[in-house]
Amino acid sequence: MESIGLAHEVNFGRLRIGLSRAVRRRLTGVGYIGERIRVKAEVEVWNGETHFIVTHNHFVQQGLIHLVNFLTVQRTGGGFLYNCASGYYTMKLGTDTTHITDASMTALYSEIATEPNTLLGLNTNVGLGVKRFTVTATWNAGTVSGTVGELGLRWGMFTTLQGWAWDAYTNASTKQLLSRLSHADKDFMAFTINTGAPLTIEWRVTFSFT
């Protein structure tokens, strides 16, 4: 068996390609576009004098499954609702300050029931190799109170891994946890809501080449 592509073999042709690749990656990146796709998120919070930005979040396993499910769907139809249909997605606040995010988590640990007063979404083509969707939620002043120790992005998802070429002939589950950030993960410091000011959260999910 002639093996011409395995990285570990001693083959000067491959060594040359490997070195060339490493040098090119370091110097220019030319020829390495799209080697990986990275899905990351930034979350920004405003509430009166409180303002912080967290440059990551913690996706949970069911979010990963949903992404794969939708890339391998063969048919959609019948007006079924998914993802970010009205009432299918939201942002949630939680009061927990002690539990770190676990990949198998399906809800915030101690979720506040109050839904945001407004919720908006936007897709943006930032440039070649960078695409983004942004969700913005606002709770009007006085509609929610207490300590916030965790934040969650909920989505209309299919959380069970479907078969290859499945048909999305039913509505997705509504408002399933896609991603979380928390005080316990040391993503931000728990804060007490200033009820005299609106609370706005912008969750930016960016898909980019790396």
Next chain:
Amino acid sequence: MKVWIPKLQLPWLHRSRGITIRSEVEVWNGKTHIRVGHNHFVDQGLINLVNQLTMGSGAIGNQQQQVYSGYYTLKLGRDTTTPTTASMTALVDEVATEPNSLSGAKSNPVTGTVRITVTATWLAGTVSGAVGELGLRWGLWSSLQSFGWQASANSNTKWLMSRISNADGDFSAFTINTGAPLTIEWRITFSFI
């Protein structure tokens, strides 16, 4: 104004900070066996991911997309000199012959890792010549849709999602052994980083 000072970030508290999507491609043809530990996604593949995650509903009636029969495939190409660019929408010099068999599978090996595998086989003698590039084609929505859009039409068929090539230094161009089948397995792995 509150001043927030980040605490010491311990690596084991950083599970699932993001998702990374990578690929491995493996090729078998007689004595030739190639394994490439990555690939090059193109921009329209990235757009399709965002579109799929922000689709609000399917329209009335069946809308075919992604991996509907005849909507995805693997392609061979002859080019050996052109590196992949993000704006590429097809192999540079594509071989028209489709694989004789094509199958897909999904798996969830461990928590935090989900994989798509596409396997294509050309029977012995059905395709010949030099191979310098390989492409994964998908039933993509290649224009960025608005948030909450409705998939009220079929997606495009067999659009380039990802490529590997001799010119990128991914593998050395090889001549097909027509006495043996040519099999390619393209594994896309979604995992937490």
